[in-house]
Amino acid sequence: MADVAIPAPAREVTGPALGLVHLLRLRREPVAHSTWLRENYGDVYRMHVFGTEMYVVSGPDAFEQVFVNRDKVFASGPAWSHFIGPFFPRGLMLLDFEEHLHHRRIMQQAFGADALRRYHAIERPHIARRLAGWGNVSQPRLQRMLKDLTLDLALEVFVGVDLTDAERARINKAFIAAVRAGTSIVRRPLPGGIGPWSQGLAARRTLEEFFFAALPDKRRHGGDDLFAQLCHARDDEGNEFTDADVVNHMIFLLMAAHDTTTTTMTSMAYQLARSQEWQQRCREECLALPDPSYDDALGLTALDLVMKESLRLCAPVPSIPRMATRETTIDGYRIPAGAIVTNSPYQNHYLAEVWRDPTRFDPERFAPDRAEDKVHRTAFVPFGAGVHKCIGMYFAGVQVRAVFHELLTHYRWSVPDGYEMPIDLVALPVARDGLPVRLERLDA
Numbered sequence: 269m270a271d272v273a274i275p276a277p278a279r280e281v282t283g284p285a286l287g288l289v290h291l292l293r294l295r296r297e298p299v300a301h302s303t304w305l306r307e308n309y310g311d312v313y314r315m316h317v318f319g320t321e322m323y324v325v326s327g328p329d330a331f332e333q334v335f336v337n338r339d340k341v342f343a344s345g346p347a348w349s350h351f352i353g354p355f356f357p358r359g360l361m362l363l364d365f366e367e368h369l370h371h372r373r374i375m376q377q378a379f380g381a382d383a384l385r386r387y388h389a390i391e392r393p394h395i396a397r398r399l400a401g402w403g404n405v406s407q408p409r410l411q412r413m414l415k416d417l418t419l420d421l422a423l424e425v426f427v428g429v430d431l432t433d434a435e436r437a438r439i440n441k442a443f444i445a446a447v448r449a450g451t452s453i454v455r456r457p458l459p460g461g462i463g464p465w466s467q468g469l470a471a472r473r474t475l476e477e478f479f480f481a482a483l484p485d486k487r488r489h490g491g492d493d494l495f496a497q498l499c500h501a502r503d504d505e506g507n508e509f510t511d512a513d514v515v516n517h518m519i520f521l522l523m524a525a526h527d528t529t530t531t532t533m534t535s536m537a538y539q540l541a542r543s544q545e546w547q548q549r550c551r552e553e554c555l556a557l558p559d560p561s562y563d564d565a566l567g568l569t570a571l572d573l574v575m576k577e578s579l580r581l582c583a584p585v586p587s588i589p590r591m592a593t594r595e596t597t598i599d600g601y602r603i604p605a606g607a608i609v610t611n612s613p614y615q616n617h618y619l620a621e622v623w624r625d626p627t628r629f630d631p632e633r634f635a636p637d638r639a640e641d642k643v644h645r646t647a648f649v650p651f652g653a654g655v656h657k658c659i660g661m662y663f664a665g666v667q668v669r670a671v672f673h674e675l676l677t678h679y680r681w682s683v684p685d686g687y688e689m690p691i692d693l694v695a696l697p698v699a700r701d702g703l704p705v706r707l708e709r710l711d712a
């Protein structure tokens with residue numbers, strides 16, 4: 269009788285006992301500590317944090333299995349809902365399978381090249397006006413300035429509604445509270461409406477009221493902003509969003525776009541402050557293209573290399589979760605049904621077997637002759653992979669190019685020798701000190 273290969277039984281996943289201790293260390297030292305965890309517990313380990321068992325997987329193969337998800341084992345909605353569900357219900361990332369595809373097809377209309385050209389046209393003059401005032405800021409902290417700028421741009425480009433200063437402040441405040449609530453340690457409302465959770469729920473109501481009130485006018489009059497585009501988006505079969513869909517997607521999009529773009533620009537500003545050589549190279553490229561159109565800006569190749577390298581070194585979404593819809597295995601390890609599985613780009617982006625000298629800022633590694641990111645299709649994953657891959661990836665690129673073109677052609681900035689930006693991963697990576705810089709106007 270021929271030998272029949274009996275598959276080896278799946279291995280049980282192990283991990284450190286005190287998950288919270290490791291989570292806190294990961295917040296402070298994401299790269300060093302995830303490397304330590306991987307070395308000590310292997311490519312798949314588990315951590316128990318806030319009553320939830322999380323299975324952490326490393327490396328491009330595991331990333332591809334979970335996020336490209338060809339067997340449709342892993343769901344995004346229930347995993348993300350666990351963290352942000354009450355504040356961002358029915359956002360695109362919280363939908364799955366057929367329903368997700370249906371919504372994504374409609375939303376895609378608001379992210380095509382023509383729509384991106386229009387967003388670019390809206391934001392250019394606004395960026396120029398805002399940055400003109402940066403020369404007068406005493407003790408500039410670039411992260412804070414970039415965060416204010418992206419929040420302001422969101423109201424112009426996303427919402428496109430004329431607001432009084434008081435309304436602006438109210439919407440901004442609600443939006444910040446909704447985002448903060450998603451990472452609250454106490455994950456339920458406290459009596460008296462105190463605490464981030466209750467404030468997040470109140471903020472959600474404020475945002476819903478605001479968007480529902482503004483919606484009829486947007487439906488009637490249209491416009492070039494993202495809100496108007498969503499009101500009028502239709503897929504090839506003519507399907508469109510209901511009013512509730514538009515409101516849910518708008519609130520989610522504001523969240524998905526804002527901190528991620530701020531983190532990207534902060535990381536780029538930090539790297540360029542430390543590498544005056546790259547700063548000058550990007551400046552010369554920008555000076556050679558004064559007043560670039562959307563299409564011209566795509567030719568800023570040095571800036572593009574810097575953006576990629578900054579996203580590699582400091583991925584704005586530090587951990588991406590999924591839920592196993594049935595029992596499965598990853599790399600021979602048993603993953604039970606209902607388990608939350610996460611992967612951190614911080615692990616993939618620092619693997620010595622993929623990246624040469626991984627901790628070094630070296631934008632040329634993305635140039636066509638080296639193309640280290642092409643070693644594996646999920647080696648470089650700041651925007652995720654598979655059907656949920658970031659729909660705003662090109663939108664973010666447009667905004668980053670527009671801001672840095674303005675910044676590089678009007679300012680030079682630097683940090684003292686030896687300065688290292690202290691990162692905290694409370695939710696998305698933030699510089700604990702706001703990135704203080706010396707900022708000089710070039711034409712002063």
Ligand code: HEM
Nearest residue numbers: 360361524525528529532584585650651652656658660664
């Ligand atoms: C550099 C900035 C950005 C980064 C690094 C980033 C990162 C990501 C990542 C990692 C995902 C995948 C999450 C998952 O698989 O669970 C994602 C999804 C998403 N992002 Fe972004 N994002 C950025 C900017 C934006 C912008 C500007 C927008 C909107 C204008 C946006 C809208 C979305 C949406 C709607 C999804 C969900 C897509 C889906 O589920 O089909 N993002 N983003």
